[in-house]
Amino acid sequence: MPDRPDLAAMTVPLTRTLIAAETPILREHGLSMWAYAVLLGLDDRPVRTQAALAESIGADKTRIIRVLDDLQRRGLIERSPDPADRRVRLLSITPEGRRVRDGAQAGIRRMEEALLARLPDEDRAAFLRALRVLSAQAPQVNPIDP
Numbered sequence: 001m002p003d004r005p006d007l008a009a010m011t012v013p014l015t016r017t018l019i020a021a022e023t024p025i026l027r028e029h030g031l032s033m034w035a036y037a038v039l040l041g042l043d044d045r046p047v048r049t050q051a052a053l054a055e056s057i058g059a060d061k062t063r064i065i066r067v068l069d070d071l072q073r074r075g076l077i078e079r080s081p082d083p084a085d086r087r088v089r090l091l092s093i094t095p096e097g098r099r100v101r102d103g104a105q106a107g108i109r110r111m112e113e114a115l116l117a118r119l120p121d122e123d124r125a126a127f128l129r130a131l132r133v134l135s136a137q138a139p140q141v142n143p144i145d146p
Contacts, residue, residue: 025107
């Protein structure tokens with residue numbers, strides 16, 4: 001008999017709770033979950049291709065085209081030709097996109113802080129440290145090949 005539930009059995013309900021709590025915050029800022037992921041994926045330097053952005057946020061490159069079109073139409077991102085290869089479009093976040101992203105992220109962080117406040121400080125720090133380690137390695141880890 002295992003001494004704990006499987007990891008997925010513990011993380012899936014938490015993930016569902018977080019998504020449900022984030023959805024109204026994102027809606028207040030006029031963002032879908034994918035739009036928010038795109039804005040988070042675009043930092044201070046341009047991303048070279050839509051495919052590179054999609055890979056970095058874990059999306060199918062064809063899935064985010066409509067999201068990118070909408071964000072560009074709203075002035076939250078820009079697509080510009082790459083001076084080194086005019087066939088390539090550079091993606092970058094605009095100042096307005098940064099403002100919207102930062103506002104949504106601040107709301108999400110407040111919600112997360114309220115949830116994390118249920119843990120003692122030491123447990124909270126350990127939980128966040130463990131999540132950082134595991135989430136950074138997740139795409140590269142083969143569960144049957146330690």
